[in-house]
Amino acid sequence: MPELPEVETIRRQLAPRVVGATLTEIDVRDPRWCAPLDPLALRDALEGRRVEALGRRGKYFDLELEDEVHLLIHLRMTGTLLYRPDGEVPHTRVLFAFDGAGRVAFADPRRFGTGELAIGHEALEEFFAARLGVEPFDDAFTGAALRARARGRRGPIKPFLLDQRTVAGVGNIYADEALFRAGVHPLRPAGSLRPVQYARLRDAVRESLEAGIAARGASIDDFRDIDGARGSFQDRFLVHLREGEPCTVCGTEIRKTVVGGRGTYVCVRCQPPPRRRRTGA
Ligand SMILES: [Zn+2]
Numbered sequence: 001m002p003e004l005p006e007v008e009t010i011r012r013q014l015a016p017r018v019v020g021a022t023l024t025e026i027d028v029r030d031p032r033w034c035a036p037l038d039p040l041a042l043r044d045a046l047e048g049r050r051v052e053a054l055g056r057r058g059k060y061f062d063l064e065l066e067d068e069v070h071l072l073i074h075l076r077m078t079g080t081l082l083y084r085p086d087g088e089v090p091h092t093r094v095l096f097a098f099d100g101a102g103r104v105a106f107a108d109p110r111r112f113g114t115g116e117l118a119i120g121h122e123a124l125e126e127f128f129a130a131r132l133g134v135e136p137f138d139d140a141f142t143g144a145a146l147r148a149r150a151r152g153r154r155g156p157i158k159p160f161l162l163d164q165r166t167v168a169g170v171g172n173i174y175a176d177e178a179l180f181r182a183g184v185h186p187l188r189p190a191g192s193l194r195p196v197q198y199a200r201l202r203d204a205v206r207e208s209l210e211a212g213i214a215a216r217g218a219s220i221d222d223f224r225d226i227d228g229a230r231g232s233f234q235d236r237f238l239v240h241l242r243e244g245e246p247c248t249v250c251g252t253e254i255r256k257t258v259v260g261g262r263g264t265y266v267c268v269r270c271q272p273p274p275r276r277r278r279t280g281a
Pocket residue numbers: 247248249250251252267268269270271
């Protein structure tokens with residue numbers, strides 16, 4: 001499932017090719033992609049407008065067109081954007097055509113990806129405010145901010161990190177990697193860390209995401225970049241998917257467990273488990 005580094009990898013590749021071009025056609029072949037919006041309404045709003053920017057917020061692409069018209073694209077489970085001047089791409093749900101910049105296919109075998117519209121700066125702010133917390137590379141993302149949000153929370157820290165309203169863009173891979181780097185066990189109650197640990201976790205989230213971006217994303221399932229190439233971050237995981245292998249820091253065998261329904265990888269020496277809770281607590 002694409003997370004921030006995978007989305008950012010695509011954004012960096014695609015932006016130079018489409019910014020400045022005019023979106024001449026958006027062919028929505030699967031209306032579920034933009035439901036409840038009618039594909040015809042989407043065409044009316046978008047077609048014929050110049051692309052001003054291709055931004056990213058959390059795991060969303062923000063395709064900004066003339067007159068503050070924003071198309072917000074989310075890849076969800078298996079979505080990908082492929083740059084293909086010609087030729088048919090399997091599982092294409094939406095096809096974009098840009099004048100002088102070729103075509104881009106939104107391919108998505110499992111069909112969970114979405115396209116939504118926000119017109120005007122205010123609508124855009126509202127859209128993100130309702131869905132996303134702080135951006136991890138923003139100055140507002142600090143150890144103190146993380147600590148303030150976690151205060152009083154007894155649920156485990158990993159699902160807390162996966163909540164997009166805590167910090168935008170972190171998914172299962174990067175949560176595991178960040179918790180390992182910070183030396184925090186994923187089952188620790190979110191509100192129970194020491195101040196220095198929140199600061200460490202904040203740094204670890206950034207470092208993990210930066211490492212993912214530098215490796216052009218992780219291709220453990222469907223992720224491909226816009227030219228169909230795989231990322232290489234899966235070869236550099238510190239704990240994720242490394243069950244049974246030695247910890248790169250201490251040599252202890254990495255274990256797999258399940259936290260909040262998600263496969264989770266830990267080094268129990270580097271990430272000491274929380275003390276047993278009292279019965280009924
Ligand atoms: Zn270790």
